[in-house]
Amino acid sequence: MNFNKFQQISTNLKKKQKAFTLIEVLVSVSLFAMAIIALSQVYISVIRSERVAYALLNSENSIRNSLEIMARSIRIGKNFEISSETEDETLCFDYSSEGIWKNTCYRFNVDDKTLEKSSQEGPFMSMLDTELGVNYCKFYIKGGTSNSQLAIIIVLEVSTKANQQEYLFNLQTAVTPRALGEEILL
Numbered sequence: 541m542n543f544n545k546f547q548q549i550s551t552n553l554k555k556k557q558k559a560f561t562l563i564e565v566l567v568s569v570s571l572f573a574m575a576i577i578a579l580s581q582v583y584i585s586v587i588r589s590e591r592v593a594y595a596l597l598n599s600e601n602s603i604r605n606s607l608e609i610m611a612r613s614i615r616i617g618k619n620f621e622i623s624s625e626t627e628d629e630t631l632c633f634d635y636s637s638e639g640i641w642k643n644t645c646y647r648f649n650v651d652d653k654t655l656e657k658s659s660q661e662g663p664f665m666s667m668l669d670t671e672l673g674v675n676y677c678k679f680y681i682k683g684g685t686s687n688s689q690l691a692i693i694i695v696l697e698v699s700t701k702a703n704q705q706e707y708l709f710n711l712q713t714a715v716t717p718r719a720l721g722e723e724i725l726l
Contacts, residue, residue, distance in 0.1 A: 588703060595702040599672055600709060603698055606655060606667045607713055613644055614692050614715040622679050631679040631692070635659075648677030655696070673699045675708070682714075691716050 560568075614620075617633040618641075624630070632645040645658045646667075653673040656664035668674065676697040684690035691714045698709045 592702045592705075596700070596707055599669070599698075599700040599702075599707075602669045602672060603696070603709055603711065607694065607696075607711065609657075609667065610646055610694065611713065611715045615718050617644070617717050620681055620690070620692060620717070622681060629677055629679055646679075648674060668698070671700055675699055689716055 613635045614633070617635045620631065620633045622629070622631055627650040628647055630645055630647040632643065634641045635644040636642075642660050644660075645664075647656045647658070647664055648654075649656050649664070652666070653675065654666040655668055655674050655677060657667050658664045674696065676695070678695045680693040680695075682688075682691045682693060693712065693714045696709070696711045698711070699706055700709075701707070
């Protein structure tokens with residue numbers, strides 16, 4: 541009789557104990573691990589995308605700064621001339637700096653894939669960051685007659701690499717010189 545009572549107490553205790561089985565624990569841990577792995581992959585993807593976006597933003601800012609430097613000097617320039625020696629496209633003009641006219645040239649160096657600047661017949665120096673490559677550059681002179689204002693048009697295609705992928709920037713800008721100190725014919 542004591543044995544039956546012991547069995548009854550034992551079964552009552554088992555009924556009162558509410559715990560997880562080993563299989564339930566393993567299933568819940570594996571589901572939690574899969575969710576963490578999926579979320580970490582999304583997080584890593586977002587971080588990589590952010591790095592690419594910052595790299596492209598920095599490249600675009602570098603290109604814009606270089607174009608702005610060119611535009612400032614062109615606005616104060618005169619006597620514009622385009623020459624295409626071999627494959628290199630060159631824009632030369634006189635630029636006023638502190639009241640003194642200096643010869644300035646911008647050149648697309650096809651071999652080095654760079655946009656370069658030279659002042660006073662000096663050596664050409666690259667204007668863009670080293671990670672940027674100029675694939676195409678063309679200068680145009682439009683107008684300049686008594687009926688139209690002179691405009692210098694610059695067309696660029698610049699490439700950069702970010703996260704082992706190449707990205708292209710296509711830019712075009714028109715700059716009108718101010719013709720300071722000269723009489724403008726109407």
